[in-house]
Amino acid sequence: MKRMHVHVAVDDLQRSIRFYSALFAAEPSITKPDYAKWMLEDPRVNFAISTGYERGAGLSHLGIQVESADELQEVYGRLEKADGPVLEEGMTTCCYAKSEKSWIADPAGVRWEAFHTVGESTVYGTSGAWESLAKTKDEPSPPSAKACCA
Numbered sequence: 001m002k003r004m005h006v007h008v009a010v011d012d013l014q015r016s017i018r019f020y021s022a023l024f025a026a027e028p029s030i031t032k033p034d035y036a037k038w039m040l041e042d043p044r045v046n047f048a049i050s051t052g053y054e055r056g057a058g059l060s061h062l063g064i065q066v067e068s069a070d071e072l073q074e075v076y077g078r079l080e081k082a083d084g085p086v087l088e089e090g091m092t093t094c095c096y097a098k099s100e101k102s103w104i105a106d107p108a109g110v111r112w113e114a115f116h117t118v119g120e121s122t123v124y125g126t127s128g129a130w131e132s133l134a135k136t137k138d139e140p141s142p143p144s145a146k147a148c149c150a
Contacts, residue, residue: 002071003039005046005063005113007095009053016049032096034124048095050124063113072100075114079104091118093125 010016017036021027024047028036035050046065053060066072079086079102087103094101101115 001044001067002075003044003046003065003067005048005065005115007048007050007060007063009055009057009060010049010051011057013049013051020047020049030096032124035096037095050095059110061111061113063115066114066116069100069116072114072116076102079114083107093121093123096121096124 008016013034013036017028017031020036020038024038024040026038026040029039030037034052035048037046037048039046046063050060064075066075076086076088082104084104084106089101089103091098091100093099097117098119098121099115099117101113103111103113105111
């Protein structure tokens with residue numbers, strides 16, 4: 001079963017954790033010094049927040065999280081049919097997780113990832129895919145390497 005993913009860049013992590021914990025009536029399932037994540041069932045969403053983005057606070061990206069390699073291949077097929085370049089990142093460490101993922105940007109420039117998480121990580125991670133995606137969308141500056149999901 002697929003799960004919607006929303007990642008928001010924040011300026012004040014602790015204040016944002018308090019806000020979203022009240023909004024969702026739940027504490028985060030993962031909390032790190034620069035990151036927090038809620039795995040909600042109603043609505044079924046992987047909602048994450050983190051600090052350290054060059055672009056400032058606001059929506060970082062959206063995504064579709066899947067539970068199996070077969071589901072990931074299904075979503076990859078959809079990405080291929082969408083109008084835009086697909087950046088296949090493959091296995092990577094991002095947001096304290098090990099995942100296989102690909103990226104695409106919609107016509108308005110909203111970034112989407114399709115991913116299957118296969119394990120945890122003790123580090124936030126890095127990703128070079130965003131730099132490539134930023135170049136394809138003619139954006140002024142890609143996020144820092146630390147902001148793997150930014």
